[in-house]
Structure formats: C-alpha cells, structure tokens
Amino acid sequence: MTDIENQPVRTEVHENTLVITIDRPKARNAVNAAVAEGIAEAVRRLDEDPQLRVGVLTGAERMFSAGMDLKAAANGESASIEDKGFAGLTEAEPDKPLIAAVEGFAMGGGFELALACDLVVAGSSAKFALPEVQRGLIAGGGGAVRLPNRIPYHLAMELILTGEKLTAERAAELGVLNRVTADGAAESTALELAAGISRNAPLAVKAAKRVSRTAARDSEQQAFTAQREEIRALLASEDFAEGARAFAERRSPNWSAR
Template identity: 40%
Template sequence: MGGTEHLDIQREGATLVLTLNRPEAKNALSLPMLVGLYDGWVEADADDSIRSVVFTGAGDSFCAGMDLKALAGRSTGGERYRDRLKADPDLHWKAMLRHHRPRKPVIAAVEGYCVAGGTEMLQGTDIRVAGESATFGLFEVKRGLFPIGGSTVRLQRQIPRTHALEMLLTGRPYTAREAADIGLVGHVVPDGTALAKALEIAELINACGPLAVEAVKASVYESAEMTETEGLAAELKRGWPIFDTADAKEGARAFAEKRPPDFKRA
C-alpha cells in the first residue's frame, strides 16, 4: 500500500483510506506526509479497483496546518524526501489538492482541528463529514500570512461569498455546526464516528457504476465555470458515451432481474 511515517494508506474494500498520521502534532503537515499523500492520490487514480477515497487524520485531529520546520525536512526524518520535492517542485500543491483533482470521489472524515492548511485541503474534497466537536478556520491573517492553498479562490465558489470573506478576513474558528450551516461540510455526526460515516458514504458510491461516477464528478467540476449553455453541451459530451457502455447495459439488466449489478468498468 505504500505510505510514509506520517501518512498511512489502507484499503477498505474498493475504498482507499488515506490517513494523516502525526497525531502528536495534530497532524500538522510535514514533508513525509505530503510525499505520502501525493503518492496516495496517484495510487487512487492509477488503480481501477479503487472506486472512492476517504481522507482522514489519526488521533483527535484532522490537520492543524503546515509545520514549516518539518516541511524544511528538519527534525522529522524528512531529509530523505527532499529529492522528491526537488524533482517535482509542485508536489506539495498536488498533495494538498491545490493542483490536482483525483478522478475518484474523495470523502473527508474530520475530527478535531481542521484549520489553516487543513481547511484548505478540505476544499479539494468532494463530500465532507465532521465530528460535532470539529473546528474549522483559516487563521493565516491573524499571523500576518496569506492562505495560499487556494482558499481565496475556492471558498467563495463553495459557500456564499459573505461567509467566505468572514472566514478569510477574521481568522476566527468555526464549529462543525457553523461549518454545516454555511455549507462547508455536509454531515455533522457524533464525535468519533466521522470515519464510519465517510466509509458508509463510500460504500454507496462503490455500489454505483464506476465509469458513470467518474464522468459525473468530472462533469460537475468541468461545467462549474461555464455558462449554462456551455455546461449543458459539455454534459452531453461526457454523458452520452456512458449509455453505450457494458456497465450501463448491466445496470438495466440487474434492475430488471432485481439483483445487484456487477459493474466491470467496461
């Protein structure tokens, strides 16, 4: 499965589970974590048996943002990963989903702190589940910094602009309920159950036709910046070929025969 000392990669059936694993540092981002995370996204895209990804954190936090000392490769064993960053200077942005969009659906399972870089990575996921004690926020301005992980662009496209600007300009923390109220997360569940809920959603996705799922996700993001007329035309280009697949025929047969479909990605 791969992974690094700060990033665990596991399989749960057809779901790849990527777990940030620096609980003693509230899963603050390190170079080993970013390298492992990037490798996980690549694995998910490359392996057709993977139909969904769950993204979570070990311990009592999702991610408390960037650890600048660790990113520099000091004191966390990161020295041996520096060559990876030199070979691909964009690797950290791909790992954080700023410059990469996985073709498989990504479900975030958040417990505890999901702030700064954690909230920025969250915006690169598709479906979001939070424990009721989770905390969100973009704290950069409070430190005189800029949330350069994509938040000034993405956040206003995902939640109402007034809420995006309040989060960006005040640097204040948000509860899970507040995050749900403004549309940043879709589910708030009892503490300790976010991962189970995310895996439950993943199973529902995994039971669907994989070609259809990936085409639907691609169409949603592709059409987001188009006019309605352009988007509808693009949707037809992506959608019509799905009807000609063996999976589409299998879906119809399974419905008629009252049995679960056996999709083959064909």
C-alpha cells in the same frame, strides 16, 4: 481490510475504499514535504487501481490537520508538489471521489484539504479556520479560491479576513459539511458514504464528478457540452448495458468499469 504502512501517511483498504491517514499526531498532523508526497502517492494509487472506487482522507488520533508545518517551512521545506498544489492534493483534481473525515482541528491548510475533497464529514467538536491572515499570509492552498464558491460571499470573507474559527455545527449550517457525527465517528460515517458511492457504476461516478467540476469552474454552456460528451461515452459502455439489464432483471448490477 489491508493495512499498508507508508509513514507519515498510512493507507488502508476497506472493501473498495482507500483510507488515507495523515499520521504525525505529535505535530498535530501538520503537512511537510513527506506528507505531501505521501498524499500525492495515495491519490495516484486511488485513481489508478480499478478495485478502488472512493478515497477517505483523515488524520491520526482524532486530529485532522493543523495545516502547513511552519517549522519545516522555515527550514526551506516545501509542502506543495508541482501541478498538485499544497499537500499534493489541493490542485490535483483526482478522478475518483474523495471524502474528508474531520476530527479535532482542520486549521489553515487542514481546512483547505477538506475543501479539496468532494464530501466532508466532521465530528461534532471539530473546528475549522483559515488563520493565515493572522500570520501575514493568505489561504493560498485553495481556501481563498474555493470558500467563496461554496458559501455566501460575505460569510466566506468573514472567515478569510478574520481567521476566526468555525464550529462543525456552523459549518454544517453554511453547507460546508455533508454530515456532523458524534466525536470519533467521522471516519465510519465517511466509510458508509463511500460504500453508497461504490455501489454505483464507476464510470458514471467519475463522469458525474468531471461534469460537476466543469460546471463549478466554467460557463453553463461549457458544462452542458462536456456533459453531452460524457453521456455519449456512457451510453456506449458495458456498464450502461449491465445497469439496464440489472434493472430489468431486478438484481444488483455487476460493474466492470468498461
């Protein structure tokens, strides 16, 4: 494990996984400009480093994030980055998978950060909410856009229009979460999921994410067109040849990401 300090966002490498930790516990890990810049830089590193396969996003001291730092916003500070959205992530579309490991509260922008990830793990006491309407705003970091596409429309609208809290148990019932863990175990469970993803061919993992993202956003026909191109490229890759050899030889493949 390598520990790299980058306050107020810390990054640690666990084998092939980059753990990105929002580290402002006194501010309930609220997102200000420095956090947005730190997350954007960490995601850039994740995508550009060939040794890294998966990212895990979490918060320090068992608190995921209270969302936007309203005090910083009142002083004119922006928590968004151009072309990358709130917290440098919600509109960034990273190439590699991201897993949210949620403990405590994921409020407003915190919930939107989790929704921007590909998988979500949460401790059993975690709470989620999009309370922006209670403060004269809307969930503009992806909550109002993504949630109706993740769960039934009427249930999404209840959360978006009331701002009421959602328990981890209910979030799992609705399909928002992949796993509910004991409190304090969200990060370790996310790392287990990341290890499972990392065992697979990195080119195929990125291609699968791109096709799934296209399918969620565009027409079915556009998704199939994109998928054909991805499969054509994968069939010509060294990793596909290695995967076939490893299967025939009954051994684990040695991926080269080429």
